[in-house]
Amino acid sequence: MIRFEKVTKRYPGPGRPALDQVTLDIDKGEFVYLVGTSGSGKSTALRLVLREVRPTTGRVHVAGKEINRMAGWKVPRLRREIGTVFQDFRLLPNKTVAENVAFAQQVIGKSRREIAKVVPETLELVGLKDKGDRMPDELSGGEQQRVAIARAFVNRPMILIADEPTGNLDPATSVGIMNLLGDINETGTTVVMATHDHGIVDQFTKRVIELDHGKVVRDEASGSYGFQH
Amino acid sequence: MQLRYVFTELRTGLRRNLSMHLAVILTLFVSLSLAGIGILVQREATVARDSLGDELKILVNLCTDDDPSHSPNCASGEVTADQQQRIEKEIQDNDEVRSFAYQSKEEGFEKAKETLPESSYTGPDPIVTAEGWPAAYWVTLKTPERADGIISALEGLDGVSGIKDQRKALGQIFGIMTVLKYGSWIGAGFLLFAALLQVTNTIRLAALARRREIAIMRLVGASTLYIALPFLLESLVAAIVGVALAAGVLAAFQYWGVEQALSDHVSFLPWVDWTDYTQALFGLFPPGIVLLGPALTLIPTLLLTRKYVKV
Numbered sequence: 367m368i369r370f371e372k373v374t375k376r377y378p379g380p381g382r383p384a385l386d387q388v389t390l391d392i393d394k395g396e397f398v399y400l401v402g403t404s405g406s407g408k409s410t411a412l413r414l415v416l417r418e419v420r421p422t423t424g425r426v427h428v429a430g431k432e433i434n435r436m437a438g439w440k441v442p443r444l445r446r447e448i449g450t451v452f453q454d455f456r457l458l459p460n461k462t463v464a465e466n467v468a469f470a471q472q473v474i475g476k477s478r479r480e481i482a483k484v485v486p487e488t489l490e491l492v493g494l495k496d497k498g499d500r501m502p503d504e505l506s507g508g509e510q511q512r513v514a515i516a517r518a519f520v521n522r523p524m525i526l527i528a529d530e531p532t533g534n535l536d537p538a539t540s541v542g543i544m545n546l547l548g549d550i551n552e553t554g555t556t557v558v559m560a561t562h563d564h565g566i567v568d569q570f571t572k573r574v575i576e577l578d579h580g581k582v583v584r585d586e587a588s589g590s591y592g593f594q595h
Numbered sequence: 596m597q598l599r600y601v602f603t604e605l606r607t608g609l610r611r612n613l614s615m616h617l618a619v620i621l622t623l624f625v626s627l628s629l630a631g632i633g634i635l636v637q638r639e640a641t642v643a644r645d646s647l648g649d650e651l652k653i654l655v656n657l658c659t660d661d662d663p664s665h666s667p668n669c670a671s672g673e674v675t676a677d678q679q680q681r682i683e684k685e686i687q688d689n690d691e692v693r694s695f696a697y698q699s700k701e702e703g704f705e706k707a708k709e710t711l712p713e714s715s716y717t718g719p720d721p722i723v724t725a726e727g728w729p730a731a732y733w734v735t736l737k738t739p740e741r742a743d744g745i746i747s748a749l750e751g752l753d754g755v756s757g758i759k760d761q762r763k764a765l766g767q768i769f770g771i772m773t774v775l776k777y778g779s780w781i782g783a784g785f786l787l788f789a790a791l792l793q794v795t796n797t798i799r800l801a802a803l804a805r806r807r808e809i810a811i812m813r814l815v816g817a818s819t820l821y822i823a824l825p826f827l828l829e830s831l832v833a834a835i836v837g838v839a840l841a842a843g844v845l846a847a848f849q850y851w852g853v854e855q856a857l858s859d860h861v862s863f864l865p866w867v868d869w870t871d872y873t874q875a876l877f878g879l880f881p882p883g884i885v886l887l888g889p890a891l892t893l894i895p896t897l898l899l900t901r902k903y904v905k906v
Contacts, residue, residue, distance in 0.1 A: 416814070438819075439818070439819070442813075442816040442817060442818045442819070443816060444816070445813070445814060445815065445816035446815070446816035447816075449815075450814050456807065456810065456811065458807055458808060458811070469808075469811065469815075470811070470815040472600045473600065473811075473812045473815060473817035473821060473822075474815060474816050474817055474821075475821070478599075517811075517815075521815065521816075
């Protein structure tokens with residue numbers, strides 16, 4: 367589903383590359399933690415998958431397509447296969463919960479009928495069935511993250527990328543979010559989660575890829591957080 | 596594509612940036628009005644030249660049977676074929692002359708009818724008739740400064756009733772028109788540049804106000820066109836309003852300024868009409884305001900949105 371072949375990403379300016387000769391393979395339906403200290407290259411790896419940046423050398427394959435040389439106009443179609451969740455939720459404050467979720471469908475041209483069907487289903491999946499009319503600021507942090515996950519999942523993407531999804535949440539709420547991501551993974555969606563939350567990584571044991579100074583230093587099928595930061 | 600969303604965004608965008616949009620519209624309106632007036636003045640110069648000849652030309656009137664000039668050159672009455680041949684040869688051989696054209700009595704009379712009051716050539720006993728109108732030569736000079744040689748060579752010839760030096764009468768009018776044309780174009784140029792800057796500022800502000808939405812749209816795979824469409828439509832609305840206001844002002848100028856005032860008071864000149872007005876609106880060269888307005892707003896919007904909403 368995601369394959370990096372000797373990928374190096376160097377940003378303009380002096381210093382070492384953000385990613386250095388990284389090769390990795392993530393299969394369909396896997397759940398992978400991407401761990402490492404700040405500046406280890408986790409965010410760059412995620413941005414490469416989203417084709418927000420291109421590798422300096424090497425090749426990136428996502429959903430069966432080599433995306434390095436993908437024409438700009440094809441990138442939106444690629445991103446429809448990828449859902450993204452962030453630490454800071456990134457909800458639209460002037461829209462209700464349901465409108466926030468529907469927004470992801472509206473802007474890619476889904477019909478009103480389809481939106482009316484899929485949005486309530488997705489809100490039910492994330493446990494916010496009765497909160498569609500609420501505004502984001504009326505919700506707790508955990509609930510806001512659930513809205514963000516609903517928005518990322520509403521188009522039923524093949525890949526879900528989560529960048530520190532529990533970073534702003536208390537441990538109990540984080541567990542709820544992890545259960546939800548686990549449920550989504552069970553539907554066959556590949557989940558890649560960058561995290562600093564060692565409690566979560568150790569509790570919900572999955573494959574762990576550790577990056578350090580832009581290199582893969584550990585790739586365990588059923589790993590633990592494994593280092594102190 | 597869900598156009599409902601696009602139009603909702605358009606409405607929100609127009610409301611949110613109302614003062615900026617008004618500034619763009621007003622600047623566009625004034626600059627396009629000036630540009631349109633510049634085009635009309637240019638058209639007026641063309642119309643006047645077509646009818647009266649341009650400032651490089653001199654008109655050599657030939658004697659008629661009962662010539663009103665009472666010039667001694669016309670002592671023998673109507674110009675004879677011999678006299679005309681000599682006059683033509685003189686013109687042909689003169690090195691100040693670029694080209695010349697013969698205008699028959701009838702052609703001259705038809706042309707004159709465009710600017711003369713109708714009563715002067717209609718009715719049972721008209722003052723002006725084709726028979727009484729002089730045949731003439733239109734002589735185009737190589738340079739407007741050098742005409743003395745040809746004038747002095749011709750004015751003593753038999754059969755020449757008089758020479759009208761267009762440079763004196765028309766030179767001033769064309770001079771004023773040139774100043775007016777370039778003046779309005781320079782003014783329009785500055786204001787259009789101001790409009791361009793205002794459009795870029797408006798887009799920048801609009802992109803800033805929508806940065807969250809744009810970021811999410813990019814992430815969930817909205818196409819660049821879809822993201823850019825509300826911006827483009829906002830610019831288009833501003834352009835349409837600006838163009839409509841300017842077209843109104845130009846129509847008012849054409850109706851009250853040209854038709855009701857100028858053409859009555861300055862009747863020796865033919866004036867621009869509604870065909871020329873249409874040209875000022877829809878013309879290609881120079882571009883009419885209907886082209887100019889949208890181009891000035893849409894092109895910078897396209898360039899800027901490419902930068903701000905790049906996927």
